Amino acid sequence: MIKNIYIAGPLFNVHEKKYLEEIAEVLEGAGYDCFLPHRENAGIDPNELKDNNMSQSTKDAIFQNDVDALSKSDLVVALVTGQDIDSGTASEIGYMYASKKPVIAITAEERRYRNLFTEGMFSTSVDNVSDLLNEISKIDS
Numbered sequence: 332m333i334k335n336i337y338i339a340g341p342l343f344n345v346h347e348k349k350y351l352e353e354i355a356e357v358l359e360g361a362g363y364d365c366f367l368p369h370r371e372n373a374g375i376d377p378n379e380l381k382d383n384n385m386s387q388s389t390k391d392a393i394f395q396n397d398v399d400a401l402s403k404s405d406l407v408v409a410l411v412t413g414q415d416i417d418s419g420t421a422s423e424i425g426y427m428y429a430s431k432k433p434v435i436a437i438t439a440e441e442r443r444y445r446n447l448f449t450e451g452m453f454s455t456s457v458d459n460v461s462d463l464l465n466e467i468s469k470i471d472s
Contacts, residue, residue, distance in 0.1 A: 333405040333471045337366045339424065340410030340437075341417035347410070354408055354437065357460050363467075366400040368393075401426050406470065408463065411436045411445060411456075421449045428452035433470050435463065 336358055340351045348369055355365045375392050385393075401407070407427045409420050416424075424434050433454035440458045450456075455466050 333363070333467060335364045335366070335404045335406075336467075337400055337404035337407045337423065337427070338410075339368075339407050339420045341413055341420060342369050343417075347412075350439070351410060354410070354460055354463070357463060358408070361464055366404060368397055368400075371396065371400065397423070398426075401430070404432065406432060406467065407434045409434055409436050409453075410439065411449075412439045412441050416446050416449050421446070424449055424452050435466050435470070437463070 338351055338354050338358075340354075341347045342351070351367055351369070355367045355370070358365050372393065375389055375396070401423060404427070407423060409424050411417075411420065424436075427434050434452055436450070436453045436456040437460065438456055438458055454470060457463055457466050
């Protein structure tokens with residue numbers, strides 16, 4: 332049964348973060364527990380997150396926080412927009428694939444070829460957030 336969902340995607344601008352938050356809002360509204368990396372920085376100094384010169388201990392804490400969340404998750408929902416699939420998002424997809432857990436990609440109706448190796452790890456893909464719940468129910472049945 333799917334309960335915990337890790338939401339993966341690029342975090343390079345306000346638009347991307349807001350889209351990821353919209354995904355979380357829809358999923359949490361349907362009763363799922365979601366991990367959204369930029370929102371779930373437990374124990375990490377918020378001031379250091381704004382700095383491009385993070386300490387190694389902060390980098391290590393973020394890494395461990397994300398790995399722990401991936402391990403506990405039943406599913407990844409990955410935003411795969413942009414010129415190429417974000418390297419961090421691709422890593423999260425690969426982790427879940429290797430863990431034999433499903434990955435739903437959100438393409439946001441972009442029309443482009445994607446990295447076929449990474450795309451091969453998707454359980455399925457949807458064009459937009461409104462299609463997510465239906466796809467999750469198919470995987471969870």
